[in-house]
Amino acid sequence: MKRFPSFRADFTASLVVFLVAVPLCVGVAVASGVPAELGLVTGVVGGLLTGLLPGSSLQVSGPAAGLTVLVFEAVKEYGLGTLGALVLAAGVLQLAMGALKLGRWFRAISVAVVQGMLAGIGLVLIAGQLYALTDAKAPGSGLANIGGMPDLFSATVGSEKALAALAIGAGTIAVLVLWPRWRPAARILPAPLAAVALATTTVWALDMPVARVQVSGLLDAIQPPGLDDLGRLGSIGVLGTVLAFALIASAESLFSAAAVDRLHNGPKTDYDKELMAQGAGNAVCGVLGALPMTAVIVRSAANVQAGAKTKASRVMHGAWLLVFAAAFPAALGVVPVAALAGVLVHAGCKLIPVRELRPLWRDHRGEAVVLLVTAIAIVTVNMFEGVLIGLLMAVAKTAWETSHVHLEIQTPEDTAEPVLVRAVGNATFLRLPKILDQLEALPADRDVELDISGLRHLDHACGAALTNWAEQHRRSTREVELVS
Numbered sequence: 001m002k003r004f005p006s007f008r009a010d011f012t013a014s015l016v017v018f019l020v021a022v023p024l025c026v027g028v029a030v031a032s033g034v035p036a037e038l039g040l041v042t043g044v045v046g047g048l049l050t051g052l053l054p055g056s057s058l059q060v061s062g063p064a065a066g067l068t069v070l071v072f073e074a075v076k077e078y079g080l081g082t083l084g085a086l087v088l089a090a091g092v093l094q095l096a097m098g099a100l101k102l103g104r105w106f107r108a109i110s111v112a113v114v115q116g117m118l119a120g121i122g123l124v125l126i127a128g129q130l131y132a133l134t135d136a137k138a139p140g141s142g143l144a145n146i147g148g149m150p151d152l153f154s155a156t157v158g159s160e161k162a163l164a165a166l167a168i169g170a171g172t173i174a175v176l177v178l179w180p181r182w183r184p185a186a187r188i189l190p191a192p193l194a195a196v197a198l199a200t201t202t203v204w205a206l207d208m209p210v211a212r213v214q215v216s217g218l219l220d221a222i223q224p225p226g227l228d229d230l231g232r233l234g235s236i237g238v239l240g241t242v243l244a245f246a247l248i249a250s251a252e253s254l255f256s257a258a259a260v261d262r263l264h265n266g267p268k269t270d271y272d273k274e275l276m277a278q279g280a281g282n283a284v285c286g287v288l289g290a291l292p293m294t295a296v297i298v299r300s301a302a303n304v305q306a307g308a309k310t311k312a313s314r315v316m317h318g319a320w321l322l323v324f325a326a327a328f329p330a331a332l333g334v335v336p337v338a339a340l341a342g343v344l345v346h347a348g349c350k351l352i353p354v355r356e357l358r359p360l361w362r363d364h365r366g367e368a369v370v371l372l373v374t375a376i377a378i379v380t381v382n383m384f385e386g387v388l389i390g391l392l393m394a395v396a397k398t399a400w401e402t403s404h405v406h407l408e409i410q411t412p413e414d415t416a417e418p419v420l421v422r423a424v425g426n427a428t429f430l431r432l433p434k435i436l437d438q439l440e441a442l443p444a445d446r447d448v449e450l451d452i453s454g455l456r457h458l459d460h461a462c463g464a465a466l467t468n469w470a471e472q473h474r475r476s477t478r479e480v481e482l483v484s
Contacts, residue, residue, distance in 0.1 A: 006309035013308035014316035016190060017060055020302045021321060023192040024347070026213065026332060027340035028063040029291060031129060032071040034080060036213050036332050037221035039063045040325040041290040047318015050281035050293065051311055055274030057267050059253075059260040059300035060314045061281055063291040065347045066117075066252050067245070069124045071291060073382065074241050081289070082232055084225035088286025089233055090245035094279030097250065103271035106254045110394035112360075112367040114255055115353050116374025117248070117387050122351030123379050125344060132341035133169035134162040135211045143380055165210040165338040172199045172342030190302065192343055199339035213340070215333040218325045223289040245282075245292050248387065253278050253295035260297070263304045298347070366397045403428040405455070407438045411446075418447035418479070424454040429461035439469055448473060451483040 021043050029039030039062075046061030075083055097103065127145035131138040134156045139148045156162040175195035180186045185194070203210055232238050257269040274295075281293050303313055324331075353360075353371075361368040374390030381389070405425035412419070419442055427435065442448060452458060452466065470482050 009307045010313040013306035013313040016306040017317040018320035019193045020190045023196045035221040038290045043321045051314035053277035055277040056269040059295045064294040082229045084289035085229040087292045089242040091282030093246040098276030103275035112370040113390040116371040118351040120375040120378025122348040125348035129341040135165040169338035169342040172339045176346045211337040249294045256295040256297045403430045418449045422451040426457040427462040447479040
């Protein structure tokens with residue numbers, strides 16, 4: 001062991017991450033509308049391939065709850081066969097972005113947009129998984145799921161099977177919340193695995209009539225995309241989905257990397273290399289017809305907290321997932337769907353920054369508005385357009401805040417002397433109404449000297465408006481001197 005001084009710590013950490021990853025991989029796959037085994041395939045690729053590549057040393061990749069809604073919509077619209085083509089194209093796009101050194105630019109994305117994106121994903125995920133908690137089928141979109149809640153409530157109250165499933169799901173959530181407080185047990189067994197194991201044992205012991213995960217076998221679940229599936233990449237709708245996969249997965253992975261870097265004192269993330277590692281993993285997942293991957297903060301934090309020292313821990317966690325998927329696939333068939341739904345409802349709640357929202361509203365109200373608008377847009381429209389709306393809001397807010405302009409006006413008592421007006425700041429079209437209001441309020445019977453040399457920026461709209469104002473003022477027989 002002297003040749004591998006960190007092996008023991010990495011080995012222990014890999015087991016912890018494996019135990020955390022199993023229920024999350026399976027739960028994300030079921031919620032995405034694909035075979036449960038495909039979630040494990042993505043976890044294996046995230047460990048064995050992405051785990052070996054340079055970038056971040058301790059963050060762990062796999063299927064993420066943040067992409068569940070987008071994957072579900074894609075599978076529903078284009079079919080399971082096309083999913084591999086979408087993920088493959090997204091991976092190639094990530095590789096290209098990494099090669100072009102665009103990884104570092106993801107750090108420039110507004111934090112409010114990212115938090116709003118995660119909050120919107122969390123709300124849609126919760127709304128959909130509340131149906132799975134009662135073994136019911138969700139209507140589909142975020143708004144439809146929310147609108148169907150009264151019918152879901154009445155249907156659940158009148159059904160013993162639905163109430164039994166709800167009891168299992170609610171119990172799973174309760175264990176997830178309370179288990180970490182029992183620190184001796186939490187150090188031995190991660191909360192997600194403990195919650196799913198207890199739910200599965202309860203269902204088996206009481207022979208409860210609840211739905212179980214459907215198992216098809218690892219090799220049977222792998223469906224590489226065909227030529228027809230790859231041919232669909234030429235349509236505008238499919239390309240939009242590919243772009244959404246690539247951008248959201250990249251943003252989530254790189255923001256996760258920034259968070260993980262704050263948790264340890266080891267080597268920090270090379271963002272461009274990490275983006276290429278994620279792209280390589282997604283390309284392979286696409287070839288296998290599996291789910292898209294991102295770096296997952298839950299698994300990554302568990303890896304760091306378990307004492308991992310090198311990337312060997314995440315590679316070994318991928319090996320454990322492969323052994324489990326190959327040797328014990330039948331173990332998935334006894335897991336109740338409601339328990340996995342409980343895991344994802346809990347994960348969805350953690351995506352919503354409830355604690356941060358109040359201080360954000362108090363100190364940075366504009367950022368809070370961007371967060372809320374992004375989340376609401378994702379719930380009411382869809383994932384991709386919701387993120388675009390959030391980005392546009394962030395850009396508009398920044399443009400408004402940076403376009404401060406101030407007119408310093410001096411009116412000499414001697415009416416023969418001109419009124420001195422000095423413009424300072426950034427004059428853009430956003431502040432044009434304010435500028436013109438102040439200029440038009442100047443005395444109409446006095447000459448004016450307008451000094452714009454103090455402006456750091458003057459856009460075309462403002463320049464043209466100031467010239468027009470000067471011409472109009474001259475027509476009223478008064479002189480205007482424009483100093484630039």
